[in-house]
């Protein structure tokens with residue numbers, strides 16, 4: 001929930017270009033910088049006199065909420081974080097190149113598709129996920145603020161694993177929604193107050209892989225139930241939410257387009273008071289669209305995984321750009337921009353490692369000979385990831401845009417060091 005990164009990004013882009021960066025980077029930056037409302041962040045500058053200000057009052061406040069897809073932790077990924085002392089784990093290198101981007105948003109929401117049930121339960125990848133607890137702190141440090149925990153892996157380590165997961169998220173200072181340790185927790189709407197506007201975040205899953213919560217703890221997982229969800233949306237509004245975001249873990253795996261069921265459910269929630277639908281579960285991207293000021297993305301794809309194939313390695317950071325009128329509280333969703341990302345899997349010191357890369361930055365690095373560990377195969381996959389993400393997200397609406405990020409990875413690295 002910081003907001004220093006973007007300004008830094010632009011400053012560094014400028015200095016890179018002054019010191020002679022590639023033609024392609026310059027062209028790309030001309031083509032469009034941050035995808036959306038050009039209005040400056042409040043407090044960043046007042047000397048310009050441009051922007052959406054009418055000249056006699058304060059400019060609207062801008063709020064940026066980002067959403068990422070499924071955070072997966074396969075066995076190979078668990079091992080990748082093992083430290084040489086063999087006693088601890090660290091996953092911060094996974095997120096090194098996206099941290100500056102996530103940190104620039106006011107709020108970042110992701111889907112935790114694993115449990116943090118503790119070492120005694122045995123760390124494991126597919127099919128019953130349990131990851132080292134330090135992942136929570138690493139995700140927080142990466143700039144993530146809220147994790148949705150309602151998904152088909154919520155009960156992979158039973159109710160005790162589900163409860164332990166929430167304890168670890170609390171300890172790391174992460175907000176969460178979708179699973180609960182008691183009825184009161186389930187009945188409490190998660191409200192995030194951002195610059196005076198309240199955003200409610202709700203989360204539901206289609207199921208939990210045939211595992212059921214104990215009969216006396218049916219509150220443990222939020223399952224998709226249209227009537228209950230509409231009631232929860234209404235309750236969130238009564239609790240003071242100015243905007244309501246609903247995370248839906250739904251749809252069919254590996255399908256590039258939503259099915260009729262997904263479309264009908266999203267439509268029903270939007271018709272009944274929800275403002276934004278954030279889909280996850282298919283492990284590949286699915287399209288986004290606006291419905292007046294309301295918005296749906298059917299699947300955000302994987303944020304990180306060791307699934308194979310370019311489509312499953314491709315995801316996005318979705319930025320939702322809101323404006324709030326001076327003196328007001330109700331945020332207006334003006335635009336959505338997306339940054340294609342791709343999970344790089346590589347060998348380092350005899351071990352398999354992972355890193356989430358912004359695709360355009362990785363491609364720029366390749367073009368400018370700063371590719372580092374990126375191989376020819378990686379270059380091909382990155383090009384496929386780029387085409388794929390843009391194909392799925394392309395839209396008739398000018399309010400859905402690519403967030404062009406022509407900085408080489410080294411520039412992101414520099415931001416990481418500065419921060």
Ligand SMILES: [Zn+2]
Pocket residue numbers: 113151152153249280281282
């Ligand atoms: Zn899932």
